[in-house]
Amino acid sequence: MNRLKSVRIVLTALLLSFVICSTNVSAATYKVVKNDTLYKISKLFKTSVTTIKKSNKLKTNTISPGQKLKVSAKIYTVKKGDTLNKIAKANSVTLASLRKANSKWSDSLSVGQKLILPGVKPAASTSAQTASAKTFAAASAVESASKKAAVSYTKAEKDLLARLITAEATGQPYKAMVAIGGVVINRVQSKEWPDTITDVIYDVPAGYYQFTPVKNGYINKPASSTAIKAAGEALLGTDPSKGAMYYFDDSSTNNWLWSKTKTAQYGNMVFVK
Template sequence: MNKLKSVRIVLTASLLSLTICSTTVSAATYKVVKNDTLFNISKLFKTSVTSIKKTNNLKSDNINPGQKLKISAKIYTVKAGDTLSKIAKANKITLGALRKANSKWTDSLKAGQKLIIPGVKPGTTVSQKVEAASTMRAASTMKAASDGVIPYTKEEKDLLARLITAEATGQPYNAMVAIGGVVVNRVQSKEWPDTINDVIYDVPGGYYQFTPVKNGYINKPASSIAIKAAGEALRGADPSKGAMFYFDDSSTNKWLWSKTKTAQYGKMVFVK
């Protein structure tokens, strides 16, 4: 091991130690927002719908905006100099997940402020979480960088193919690949979550990013051509030309139409 690697390891260990010391272990209270579902909340906090229902004595899956749910998660106390990005990185979660868990859509923070750290269970240190994540990745069907431009599991490829099926059945093949490209572009961007699963199920501010997630069509089986398109996108094909959004050309959303158009295939318009 060379000296540079030794220094990096010491610095990493020091950062982990500081993070552990400044994190208060506790159960959290999550406030339901518009368009929330128990399923999406369970995905955010890496738990199950059954567990949430049991903890909160819920008799059905119905929840309402403003309702408060007890969730097993850590509470972090903000320190001077903290930023949301630093907190998310130190706790190995996405910035999007941190924002969603706290309904925090601005970057302003105050020392002493409490933040929910989603997906980190009470009693779990950061080092334990990193080790657990590494074990899960090793046991999964994660693809190597030589196979894809981003890491992904077999399940995530299927999820991407199901999104393409729901959004672009009947549209040109390039439109299908381009939709996959948009998801890949978001995973690669610092502005969005860093996994396919988190990008597709992202609901910032209570707004679904992909209609099939909201209407349930995401759960329908993927077509063979969509699976092929998903594979091409994961290998780096991007007919969207760097787009971050797409929509049907019948849309009346002025905000989407105001963005820079990069491509159009059939009825699908791609913008960034």
């Protein structure tokens, strides 16, 4: 839970972003290999787990080797004289990511071969640049639903946030529950963390789970009615954590957490930034 971002995305920008993203359709297919996770793939293609799940209609984060996923990435056609290194440099991608995206571990290439350029978005076609009435209607609905929200979110993300609050703060004061939601919102608004509620909660940088309930599976237990109410308040911008980026139980012996600036405490839950 890092620094609080000072500038929030305005609704107009959200609407424009929605339209642009909808025109930038997936242009490549990535084949899942052993030890892949949606998080790793999202970092490779510079997108979010949520976007990949939506593009592929995935209901869970479970994927299997050999599974094919649609990803938004430019396709490059190999030309005479090309090498993997030249292609990587010309398109500002690393050689390692180029190999990974294409499962290309040898240096051999053939003219006409197609390669995925990870992180390089395909150009929108002229027709795609003109959004349809249906797209604008959907975008307007998102704008309308999010007018009073601190961040954009879906019904599923509100439930996910409520389940996190249930797992972390059942038995704690109500303010602690809202504050936990506030911490997640603060992360979404921070440039240092993923930009959706789902990606923040499931974030596992360097293999380190940010939220214990994700690791132990408690995140999958149904949310309590109180937690759902607390999640709703947090999503509307209520933040009893006072800008906190971390929270922990006061029985913790983690010196690094205790060294942070304390912003609030409710019951056993300590909030710091």
